[in-house]
Amino acid sequence: MARKINFNPGPAALPLTVLEQIREQIADYQGKGYSLIEASHRGKEYEEIHNAASELIRETLKVPVDYKILFLGGGATLQFGMVALNFLSAGKSCDFFLTGEWSKKALADAEKIGRVNVVFDGSIDNYTSLPAVSAVKYNPHSAYAHMTSNETIHGVQWQEWPDTGHLPLIVDMSSDIMSRPVPMEKIALAYAGAQKNLGAAGVTVVIIRDDLLERCPDTLPSYLSYKVHAENNSLYNTPPVFAVWVMRLVVEWIKAAGGLGAMQEQSIKKAEAVYSAIDESGGFYRAPVKTHCRSKMNVVFRLPNDELEKRFFEQAQANGMVGLKGHRSVGGCRASLYNALPLEGAQALAAFMKDFAQKNG
């Protein structure tokens, strides 16, 4: 089996050992004679996975006891609307950091429910910068502040956490969850689709502080209420059992690899390798994002012209590297360096980039 070096932005690379565990167990889960995905979500097998996944996430991310961990469907995209439906009642406003394509989408959904104050507008410089956290002015009457910790498409990542005081901070962590330690006590609600750093598409993790649950209106349809999911340990309806199983194995793998400190150390090395290849290319490669907020998860860069970018993708592919195309909305190149991409993968890309620049510069 020849596995590619996989820079896909999401769904993305998984640890090979996780895929192998699934392959071994897929038709006959722990010798039961049936698959986990053929069994009741209220049965013993799934119950163990569900609770272990939750406990592993709590332990690894150091989630305090007064937070619930929920497993929902609908992707991170459902959260754009669900956050607003639960906390942005009529006449209320929320504060938003507009930092790239994903926060733009979240903002557009929030605007359908209530008023949005943009406390930082990154569109002015094409989403290549972030504010200094001390410079941000919040609106004291807002219901919450929303940020996207890593903008997957534009390659912008927060390096410090804003202090929003009494204003609950809500974070879309879809593309950098578990890539570094996070001060959960500063965050009221975090959400993340699993298909970048946590496993397969289908489950979204929501980590929510208990006091927020009291604000969820009883008038919401059941599935849209965080309170309903919290009261039912995410078993109000059938949870995405396969995706939760994969996630449990991925978080176990993270833990065994040394936890978030080790993930962060690796991701710094991976990002350094690729950004060095850009910065030392004498202008052949260009990274549009300002140095202070360059993403360690999604490295965005350009070549001198479209023709060279095309050749770059073709030759990368021929060298066993896939997933390097930028998002269709922005073009260019993007190397996604999530947890499951080994350091050697990033080093191989950096070596290829140097060689390509020499031959085509």
Ligand SMILES: *Cc1c(COP(=O)(O)O)cnc(C)c1O
């Ligand atoms: C991928 C992504 C999303 C969308 O996730 P879906 O699961 O496709 O809804 C939202 N926010 C960020 C930051 C993402 O990277």
